Amino acid sequence: EAQVTQNPRYLITVTGKKLTVTCSQNMNHEYMSWYRQDPGLGLRQIYYSMNVEVTDKGDVPEGYKVSRKEKRNFPLILESPSPNQTSLYFCASSSIHTKNYGYTFGSGTRLTVV
């Protein structure tokens, strides 16, 4: 089944403790992206990647890091999480042919930073 897999689905952590949210896609997609979704603010892009070793900032990159060492994986790293990073996070992927409209989203990671 074609899908984007995120782990974990739920995570509670403490301020300052480094964490990684993993994202993997099995569709050989070139484009991958991370979003956060907050009530009243909608989906906001954190980082995106156009291919292996090519990443760039989205709208809200502060406090996050990403890497794209393999085509299928695009982990999101929070080096020193803070409470304002409590949110619902989505990873998404797209082929180069559908990059303007056709993203496949994962099921989300609900992160709580206390």
Add this chain to the structure above:
Amino acid sequence: QKEVEQDPGPLSVPEGAIVSLNCTYSNSAFQYFMWYRQYSRKGPELLMYTYSSGNKEDGRFTAQVDKSSKYISLFIRDSQPSDSATYLCAMSVMNRDDKIIFGKGTRLHILP
């Protein structure tokens, strides 16, 4: 003015009614117009997309784009309780690599 505006709802309609969901936008460069559906505790999924102006129909769903008014709509005919979800409009500029702009979503409840 925000790039994409969407009424958050909630919108409650009886089963079988026609639903109309709308978004306005300010950037005339947008060329792709999308509707994503998001069920509770799930990621958004692409419902329909339209390139440039016009209408597109897929079963009970019709997407309309009016570029002169910077206004897009999604119509759902014969609405079902399974249509209850949050609907996000989204837009992008062709050949831009970085960004699809999403509306904040409208929560829709179809009452049995």
